Amino acid sequence: MKVLIPEPLTAEAFAPFGDVIERAGRDSYTINYGKTARYSDLALLDTLENGGKPTVSIFRSQPAVFPLRILVMERHPLSSQGFISMERLPFLTIVAPRAERPEVDKIRLFVVGAHQGINYHRGVWHHYLFSPAGERDFLCLDRSGGVGKNCDEHHFEEEIIVGVIAL
């Protein structure tokens, strides 16, 4: 049995998987007659392959039940996919590096802080988004239109567990 250990999310730790969308540690410049600090280009929105376009959606997510068994992970071979909590509450992300299939020993569990969002890079294995508690809304930034299948799934036979996590 593999039990995933939660790690805090930092841009450095998450770099192999994607971007952390946050102000902390990022440069800004002032616009709007001094009224706004703009923190620009926080994520690589990679959505144009095969005629795709960037799109914004809302995911209304049901809560997971813990301990949670990880049965499946997915990847998007044609685009990035970003998520931001619309309630500004912490959530979880489960990722594995780009490869033919997600390697169980390389799966990572990160706690996305209330002031953070994430953007999976193209081809990075990840668990589908779920709420850690209660119904939640997430803003999703990914791809619409275009041609080609943009979701691969891998189903696990191994027993991979996320324990009870207090966020």
Added chain:
Amino acid sequence: MKVLIPEPLTAEAFAPFGDVIERAGRDSYTINYGKTARYSDLALLDTLENGGKPTVSIFRSQPAVFPLRILVMERHPLSSQGFISMERLPFLTIVAPRAERPEVDKIRLFVVGAHQGINYHRGVWHHYLFSPAGERDFLCLDRSGGVGKNCDEHHFEEEIIVGVIAL
């Protein structure tokens, strides 16, 4: 003197100016093994002109002081621009239809609800984003890179006022 009267934001009322990013009144479909309702394509992200790319930024905004005199409006001739409150709090948007310059009698003031975001369509006149109270973060969806000047401004001589608004 022109005093702007706040109006509630609806998709219908805002249609000449852009999109309302919200779940209410929109169709969804179920994904993620029944765990997620996806509300797709909530805004036209129009960012590809002249080699531009879609980008995600955070705007850290200072509060306006009311009554507020509107001195300037702007438009982006090459892209859309979307905003979502990261604290899920209401905010204000001030818009005017596409034209050579914003016509004072056609300026509209909308209250963006806590569960709504907005996406200005290309060329629509709008006031720069400001917080109605306290420092606030807004997720911004617009354009980076590419060539061409993407901001025109119009400065008013008329006295245009937003009164004190309790949100």
